[in-house]
Amino acid sequence: MLNTLGNLLSLTTFGESHGPAYGGIINNFPAGLEIDQDQIQYELDRRKPGQSAIVTQRKESDTVRFLSGIFDGKTTGTPIGFIIENENQKSKDYDHIAQSYRPSHADFTYDRKFGIRDYRGGGKSSARETINWVVAGALAKQLLKTVEINAYVSSVGDIFCEKPYQALDFSLTETNEVRCPDAETAEKMIARIKEIKKEGNTIGGTITCVIKNVPAGIGEPVFSKLQAELAKAMLNINACKGFEYGSGFCGAKMTGKEHNDLFNTDFTTQSNLSGGIQGGISNGMDIYFRVAFKPVATILRPQESVDRDGNAVTVEGKGRHDPCVLPRAVPVVESLAAFVLADLYLIDKTRNINHY
Template sequence: PSHADYTYEKKYGIRDYRGGGRSSARETACRVVAGAIAKQLLKEVTIHAYTSSVGDIFLEKPYQDLDFSKIESNAVRCPDKDTAERMISKIKDIKKQGDTIGGTVTCVLQNVPVGLGEPVFDKLHAELGKAMLSINAVKGFEYGSGFCGAKMTGSEHNDLFNADGSTKTNLSGGIQGGISNGMDVYFRVAFKPVATIIQKQNALDSSGNIVEMQGKGRHDPCVVPRAIPIVEAMAALVLADYYLLNKIYN
């Protein structure tokens, strides 16, 4: 249930039962390699992704109050020690139950130059969303104020200007009209719980019968911490594309 096996079987007439084939996160290794190369083009830009929630445990602090150097200091890649410990405890409890849990990754792009992105179909946030949604297990993407912005009035949401062109707030998430405005670009990516669980559940076999199955082997109870370098890599690839495109204009 909830694996890509069924859709792959119906579309291609074959599936890789050993671990999902192209739907496995193993295919993201090449993305991380490519992202590392892309980052070398973006010498001024810094990209930091971190685990911002696991299940119902959220890192409440805004990213401006976090020390990104602490992201790699714990197993869940959360830059806040207390929240990280609660996340780790939650994942361990879920694993004991033979179950899995989802969460979110927040990514912050700083020192992004003004002018990256195109005004209609190739908006910067649209390409970032496409890149993130191409990652296995991703179920949602929001940038800037995201869905919270839908609750606000225009007077609350507008980012007022400073004289130098920067803005006093950044609910736009560093993008306006699909083009970067020089402020931090930040977004959040939602990951579903891993489909393989070590519990008995009903499944469909190749003959169309409902059968009982149970997952076996090593399976992550939560993929969110492993997704951090993938999110960073995909963000770097998107920015590198626009960086090279802008060189044509210049």
């Protein structure tokens, strides 16, 4: 099973939703970095369940415990091992789907691939896997001291934050439960999610991420282009359906004259439709991208389906589920972006030390 992210800096994970714990091993993290464990826990708290009325009410402390690679508060250069224990599983909530396939879930494909599946909470296919990614990303953020990474919910269903990111105050993102820095739009988003939740239904939307202060020269020019590595990481997030950076799909409607970013004499550009990346390499401008998420597949309403033998059955979600993944996915997007940048930064540093 391919469960490792990264090239030089890598994360290998383990764990299932209703198993005893999640955890991972981070290889090639530089030695000597002083680690703020409170900041790591803060990032985990942003992702954990039960934090508001518009997310799953599963109660987990999501407390990380480091097993190796950190001594006297500093990284040692050896593999960083960590574990997060699961505390609030309710496996009986899934007994009714032990032999049935939920529509749009990984139940059928896991069964076909492995011949066996852990139906309790989705097993390895559960979005709880992302807890490992947040630990790794929180460490990567501390390595990238001058880089600013800010993600926020930019749409829920057909409700959009119409303001460009340059007009937003990212310090306001954490002031509401949907994590949209525009208060008026946030209120509408929250009301929509609560409405959907009452119906036993779910809803999707988008998250926008803005990365500032990335030096020019980060990213590999062929098969590890910066945008490709970011896209790969984002598209591995549960429920992710799309990725675009810079002008994205809107750029396909433009001419070259309209789209080209003209240079200033200080090597900044007059526009930034490239999204801070040219030729797969950062150009020093803001990097910005948008990630699309589908509605959560588990809905608390009856749906027609089939069992393992192909017999028609009716399935209905039970237990605790997110009506919308977006609020809890914001720290996941930031964490993966940080990990990708840290990986490519370290690769670049090994052969181009004069840049730093």
